Each structure stands twice: as structure tokens, then as C-alpha cells.
Amino acid sequence: MSAGAVNRKSVAVIGGGVSGLAAAKAFAEKGHQVTGFERSHDFGGVWELSRSYPDVQTQSPKDLYCYTDLPMPRDYPEWPKGPQVHDYLLSYAQKHDLVPLFRLNSNIKAMERRSDGQPGWTLTIEADGVERQEDFDFVAVCTGQFSEKNIISHPGQDGFVQRGGLVMHSSEYIDPDVVRGKHVVVLGGSKSATDIAVNATRNGAKSVRLVYRENVWRIPYFVGGINFKHLLYMRAQEQQFNQWGKSPVQRAVAALFKPLVWANFRGLETMLKLQLGLKKHNMVPNIPIEKDVSCSVPIVTPGFFEALNAGQLQTTIGSFDSYTEDGLKLTTGEVVPCDVAVLAVGWKLGVPYLPQDFQDKLIERDGQYRVYRLSVNPDLPDMGFVGFNSSFCTILSAEMIANWLVRFADGQLANQPTEAEMNANIDMMLNWRRNERPAAQIYGGLCSAPFHFKHFDELLTDMGAKKTKRSNPLAEQFRYPNAAAYGEFLASAPQYEAN
Numbered sequence: 408m409s410a411g412a413v414n415r416k417s418v419a420v421i422g423g424g425v426s427g428l429a430a431a432k433a434f435a436e437k438g439h440q441v442t443g444f445e446r447s448h449d450f451g452g453v454w455e456l457s458r459s460y461p462d463v464q465t466q467s468p469k470d471l472y473c474y475t476d477l478p479m480p481r482d483y484p485e486w487p488k489g490p491q492v493h494d495y496l497l498s499y500a501q502k503h504d505l506v507p508l509f510r511l512n513s514n515i516k517a518m519e520r521r522s523d524g525q526p527g528w529t530l531t532i533e534a535d536g537v538e539r540q541e542d543f544d545f546v547a548v549c550t551g552q553f554s555e556k557n558i559i560s561h562p563g564q565d566g567f568v569q570r571g572g573l574v575m576h577s578s579e580y581i582d583p584d585v586v587r588g589k590h591v592v593v594l595g596g597s598k599s600a601t602d603i604a605v606n607a608t609r610n611g612a613k614s615v616r617l618v619y620r621e622n623v624w625r626i627p628y629f630v631g632g633i634n635f636k637h638l639l640y641m642r643a644q645e646q647q648f649n650q651w652g653k654s655p656v657q658r659a660v661a662a663l664f665k666p667l668v669w670a671n672f673r674g675l676e677t678m679l680k681l682q683l684g685l686k687k688h689n690m691v692p693n694i695p696i697e698k699d700v701s702c703s704v705p706i707v708t709p710g711f712f713e714a715l716n717a718g719q720l721q722t723t724i725g726s727f728d729s730y731t732e733d734g735l736k737l738t739t740g741e742v743v744p745c746d747v748a749v750l751a752v753g754w755k756l757g758v759p760y761l762p763q764d765f766q767d768k769l770i771e772r773d774g775q776y777r778v779y780r781l782s783v784n785p786d787l788p789d790m791g792f793v794g795f796n797s798s799f800c801t802i803l804s805a806e807m808i809a810n811w812l813v814r815f816a817d818g819q820l821a822n823q824p825t826e827a828e829m830n831a832n833i834d835m836m837l838n839w840r841r842n843e844r845p846a847a848q849i850y851g852g853l854c855s856a857p858f859h860f861k862h863f864d865e866l867l868t869d870m871g872a873k874k875t876k877r878s879n880p881l882a883e884q885f886r887y888p889n890a891a892a893y894g895e896f897l898a899s900a901p902q903y904e905a906n
């Protein structure tokens with residue numbers, strides 16, 4: 408298709424976090440007229456300062472958490488703190504003149520197909536207490552997985568609060584002063600739960616207890632003294648997990664190497680058990696690590712096992728049952744003292760502003776999303792998702808999908824899929840998640856980890872990139888995905904400009 412064939416579109420980008428910035432850049436770069444909408448007063452999404460709990464830092468090392476053309480500053484630590492990530496994102500927005508494209512404090516309340524019969528969507532935008540409507544040819548949805556709090560409550564909560572108790576979602580734990588001299592119970596086993604529990608131990612809580620449903624494998628920043636980016640983010644490792652779409656030859660090779668792969672993962676488990684003292688803490692997961700790895704695998708909060716060892720932090724496997732006059736009753740039957748309950752129970756995945764009939768086409772009954780390349784659904788025309796998926800290197804993932812999506816929208820993919828091809832691929836992926844890799848069903852099936860290389864290979868091939876791998880085959884097999892190298896690969900895809 409010739410460059411001249413692409414019409415300039417009006418494009419709405421919903422969300423001003425990592426993904427919204429990547430999408431705004433990708434679409435504006437190709438000549439489209441971009442308008443970004445961010446409901447908060449600032450950019451950054453989960454890294455926006457008023458949403459970040461104290462001590463928050465990235466799980467990904469800094470060179471795995473950056474855009475292709477902007478490394479994190481040299482003086483940042485290996486795992487940057489929340490405010491540093493926020494500054495970094497602002498510097499990216501400034502570098503690419505994205506700030507003027509966005510309207511802050513602008514909440515998208517609804518989107519409907521355009522009533523004028525043109526392709527695209529009419530957005531209902533709420534700003535300054537006023538709602539208005541605006542038409543767009545294409546919508547890039549970048550509202551992430553962390554926009555709607557999962558709010559849960561337990562019997563007796565009202566009485567607990569009336570007696571002076573405090574119940575909060577993890578994202579509301581901004582001021583550690585609330586735990587000083589208090590009995591704190593944190594519900595959840597994710598990174599945010601352990602981050603908050605450790606923070607509470609350091610801020611004068613009288614006692615801190617973590618209550619979680621089941622043991623999961625946790626990865627320390629250093630495994631056996633080696634930064635985990637050198638061990639866990641490589642093609643050679645990724646190929647050992649059961650990937651989708653294996654050819655008969657690949658299956659035969661996998662069968663041949665099965666004993667070696669098994670031994671590799673048992674070795675890793677043993678290392679983690681010894682290093683973290685998992686047995687001592689009754690924290691050995693039941694599931695083999697190779698079956699568990701997905702976006703929900705947390706990185707160990709620094710100080711977590713130290714706090715357990717020092718007896719500053721207690722754990723219970725279970726959940727909350729109810730609040731009582733004497734404290735908090737757990738599902739184990741135990742009643743524990745509690746003044747502050749922090750519910751680190753995550754977020755509700757969804758697109759609440761999308762009409763129900765479209766949501767029904769997007770989401771299967773079991774909560775699995777029907778999205779091709781984690782971005783588009785053939786029954787939802789003129790729109791796509793960027794960063795709706797999780798990964799272990801989300802900034803790079805968002806930039807890759809943003810570059811794919813603009814080409815998809817413009818009909819400029821080298822492999823522009825037909826509706827039938829998209830549906831066949833979606834069904835194949837659903838089948839793989841349901842029957843071969845249940846761990847991949849996490850977050851509605853929208854997690855690309857640990858298959859970053861395979862996912863990026865597919866996107867680059869679709870885009871017609873001439874270069875998809877580093878020249879040095881050893882580096883390509885045994886080194887983590889390098890953002891700058893992916894910048895080169897993206898640049899090797901055919902370029903065009905809409906007008």
C-alpha cells in the first residue's frame with residue numbers, strides 16, 4: 408500500500424499513563440490528529456504521585472522499564488522509586504511534545520458508535536462538571552489494568568469503622584502515619600501487599616500481619632547474588648515455558664529437552680527456597696514454578712523476609728471472615744488485633760465506558776478477553792487497546808503495541824489480518840490459555856509475560872520489520888530485551904505518513 412493512501416484521522420487516546428503517552432506518540436508521529444484524555448490532574452497513571460504508596464519502586468530493573476528512545480537517567484537506581492518514574496514519564500511527554508495533545512481532568516464517561524454514520528466513535532467527556540460529546544475516527548484505549556479499585560467489604564465493617572477502625576484500599580495507603588502505634592492487617596499476597604506490610608513495620612505499627620490466600624513463587628531482586636534480569640528475561644529461558652502455537656517439530660524438541668528443563672526449574676526452586684527460607688516460613692508454593700510464572704509473580708519487597716525473620720511481621724494463609732468487637736476474625740478461626748485493615752486486593756479489569764453489547768463481544772463468560780495481539784477485537788471496529796496487557800517490561804510492551812496499532816488502524820501492517828484470521832488466532836490463544844497454560848488466564852488473559860520475545864517477534868513480523876533480532880545470536884539468546892535495540896527494529900519497519 409502506498410504512503411499516500413493513508414488518510415489523517417482524528418484519534419482519541421484515553422489515559423495519560425505509560426501507554427497513553429506511547430500511543431499518543433505513535434499516532435502523532437504518523438501524522439494523525441491526536442487528542443489525549445486523562446481524568447487525573449497529572450500524567451503518569453499508576454505513577455501519579457497522589458496514587459503512589461510510600462516506598463513504591465519498580466519491579467523491573469530500569470533498563471527493562473523504559474521507552475526505546477529514552478533510557479532512564481544514569482543516576483537513577485537499578486529499581487527506580489515512584490517519583491523518579493513519574494519524572495521520567497513527564498520527561499518523555501516533554502521530549503515528544505505530547506503535553507499539549509492531552510486534556511487533563513477529562514474523564515471519558517461513555518463511547519458510542521458515531522451517529523453520523525462515519526467510522527469511529529462519539530466520546531462523552533466530563534470536564535469541570537460539564538459533559539460534552541466529541542467524534543473521533545479512531546480510539547486508542549489506554550486506561551490500563553489499575554483504574555477501577557476492587558472494593559470488597561466483610562461483615563462487621565461498619566461497626567469496626569464506627570469504633571475508630573480504618574479500612575482502606577492499598578492505593579489509599581499514602582500516609583504511613585496512619586499505622587503508627589496501630590495493629591495493622593494487610594489482606595493480599597501481591598507486591599503491593601508486601602510493600603505496605605513492610606512499610607508499616609518501619610513506621611511504628613504495633614503489629615503487622617499479612618493475610619493471603621496461597622503461597623506463590625516470589626522472585627528476589629538478586630537470585631543467588633545475580634540481578635534477576637540476567638537470569639529470567641532471556642529467550643533461552645522463555646523457550647522453556649509452554650508457549651502457544653508450537654509446530655510439531657518444536658513440540659518434539661521440547662519433549663527431548665524436557666528433563667533438562669525440569670532440572671533447570673527444580674534448581675531455581677531450590678535456590679529460592681534456600682535463599683528466602685521459604686520452608687521455615689511455610690511459604691513454599693504447591694505449584695511448580697514453570698507453571699506459575701505470569702504477570703502475577705511478585706518481586707520480593709526488600710526487607711520482607713528480614714521482617715519475617717525479626718518477628719516484626721506475621722503471616723496467615725486465609726482471608727478475612729469478619730470484624731468483631733475484639734478485632735478481626737480470619738477464615739482460619741483466629742481472631743487477631745486490628746486497628747487498620749489494608750485491602751491489597753487489586754483492581755477490576757474493565758472498560759466501563761464501553762456499551763454493554765460491545766463488552767459482551769470483548770469479554771468471554773469466563774472473563775477471558777478476545778483480543779488479537781492483545782490489542783484489537785474484530786467486532787469492535789475503529790478502536791484498539793494499548794497497555795491493556797501486563798508484562799514484566801510494560802513500557803516497552805506499550806510502545807511496541809502502540810506502533811503495531813497505528814499500522815493496524817491505517818491498514819499498513821505487512822500482515823494485515825482479516826477478520827477470520829483474527830478470530831481464528833483469538834480462539835487458538837483462548838484454547839492455549841484454558842487447556843495448556845492456565846497461568847496465562849490471569850488478568851483476563853491479558854498478560855504477555857513470560858513470553859515477551861515471542862510476542863514482540865509477532866508484532867515486528869506483522870509490521871514488516873527487516874530486523875527483529877540482535878546481530879549477536881548469543882546476546883539474543885541470553886540477554887534481556889534491550890529497549891534501544893527494539894527502537895532499531897521498529898525503525899526497520901516500513902515507514903509512512905498519513906495526510
Ligand SMILES: Cc1cc2nc3c(=O)[nH]c(=O)nc-3n(C[C@H](O)[C@H](O)[C@H](O)COP(=O)(O)OP(=O)(O)OC[C@H]3O[C@@H](n4cnc5c(N)ncnc54)[C@H](O)[C@@H]3O)c2cc1C
Pocket residue numbers: 421422423424425426427444445446447450451452453454463464465466467468472513514515516549550551552553554599760793794795798799800801802805
Ligand atoms: C505499584 C506498581 C508497580 C509497578 N511496577 C511495574 C514494573 O516494575 N514493571 C512493569 O512492567 N510494570 C509495573 N507495573 C504495572 C504498571 O501498571 C505498568 O507498568 C504501567 O504503568 C501501566 O501504564 P498504563 O498507562 O497502561 O496504565 P495506568 O498507569 O493505569 O494509566 C491509565 C490512565 O488512564 C486514566 N484513565 C482511566 N480511566 C479513564 C477515563 N475513563 N477517562 C480518562 N482517563 C482515564 C487513569 O487516570 C490513568 O492515568 C506496576 C504497577 C503498580 C501499581
